Amino acid sequence: MTEATEDDPTPAALDAARSRYLRHLTIERGLSPNSLAAYRRDLGRYVAALAAEGVIDPAQIARGHVTAFVAALRTGAPGVPPLAASSTARILSAVRGFHRFLEEEGITETDVAYDVVAPKRPERLPKALTIDQVERLLEAASGEGALRARDRALLELLYATGARISEAVGLDVDDVAEPGSVRLHGKGGKQRIVPVGRYAQEALDAYLVRARPELSARGTATPALFLGARGARLSRQSAWHVLSAVAERAGLRAHVSPHVLRHSFATHLLQGGADVRVVQELLGHASVATTQIYTLVTADTLLDVYATSHPRAR
Known part of the structure; x- marks a missing residue:
């Protein structure tokens, strides 16, 4: 397995898995360029977060990494505002699809994200006139x-x-x-x-x-x-x-x-x-x-x- 370097902060094995999944979305699923760009952006954020935790290979990812990532999206970080529940749910959907693909392709033994639940969207009460x-x-x-x-x-x-x-x-x-x-x-x-x-x-x-x-x-x-x-x-x-x-x-x-x-x-x-x-x-x-x-x-x-x-x- 290849370690991340200063020039490339993303571990090669993780990035290769992400690239393979994006090719799958392009060829097998026929996603539009806009949808594919959104997947690339969301998964890039996820892979970067894993790299920051020292995860360098898909096999190292545990369920706790996924839940911590989702929690961080909702709470934000210094200089990074928290995301709305709808945006967090969209990113989690991309992450879950990624892990499902990893298991189906035999890259990982299990799908660690299959039961991670998206944050509940706050109910918007309808406005009414008196x-x-x-x-x-x-x-x-x-x-x-x-x-x-x-x-x-x-x-x-x-x-x-x-x-x-x-x-x-x-x-x-x-x-x-x-x-x-x-x-x-x-x-x-x-x-x-x-x-x-x-x-x-x-x-x-x-x-x-x-x-x-x-x-x-x-x-x-x-x-x-x-x-x-x-x-x-x-x-x-x-x-x-x-x-x-x-x-x-x-x-x-x-x-x-x-x-x-x-x-x-x-x-x-x-x-x-x-x-x-x-x-x-x-x-x-x-x-x-x-x-x-x-x-x-x-x-x-x-x-x-x-x-x-x-x-x-x-």
């Missing part, structure tokens, strides 16, 4: 003219149903044929019927009776529910622009996106006592686990109220 903020937003969407009527109907529908923006702009007129409900076309071609509240239904009726015919006359015939200024189906980008403009008129400084309205829909339902499985169906989530993140939002609200209101909370 009910007062939603009311201000919807009121700011009101006004004269066909476009204002469309904007009010669109935003009322988004908040009333929790629809994704793609589902909303993908609606056809026939999807709201039944009063009090709307048929949404979700991911994977799945459809769901979602109730529409009185305010949203009134906004939709006003739009369909007065505003949509005017907008439709500006373009060619289309079954689309929401139309743009030229009579074509409203695009996702245009819908984003509508919401941004209305939020600005409402004086809402917080970032407001269609997904924020979806989060607000779910959060307000749970705060009002709705069962999480009902909310799951309304949102079109395949798993209730996805919906349960909203229960964390309401739990945080309860804790905040308790901390500020109970005389012996502190």
Whole structure:
């Protein structure tokens, strides 16, 4: 085995194993140049860390070396900032693939990294507007003219149903044929019927009776529910622009996106006592686990109220 030198701080045996794995990724797996560059960079960092620990041959690597490397990525080092959980998980994936290859090729007897677990990514709680903020937003969407009527109907529908923006702009007129409900076309071609509240239904009726015919006359015939200024189906980008403009008129400084309205829909339902499985169906989530993140939002609200209101909370 070849020791590392001052000119080449990486032990030759380790570097040769890494190069062999990269060739495997290129030839057998057909990775793109960008992906290959990422693997080369991540494994170079790993091999350098092993060399710094005096490891000069793949056979010397133990599970402890892998876990120590992962821990160092998360905590950082002098002059080296710690990495986010997502970045650490990406590097560990490259390391695990490397060790799996070493075992399969007979370079090492065991795969020392097979059960090393990536750090858990912190759950990002969805942002939600308050009910007062939603009311201000919807009121700011009101006004004269066909476009204002469309904007009010669109935003009322988004908040009333929790629809994704793609589902909303993908609606056809026939999807709201039944009063009090709307048929949404979700991911994977799945459809769901979602109730529409009185305010949203009134906004939709006003739009369909007065505003949509005017907008439709500006373009060619289309079954689309929401139309743009030229009579074509409203695009996702245009819908984003509508919401941004209305939020600005409402004086809402917080970032407001269609997904924020979806989060607000779910959060307000749970705060009002709705069962999480009902909310799951309304949102079109395949798993209730996805919906349960909203229960964390309401739990945080309860804790905040308790901390500020109970005389012996502190």
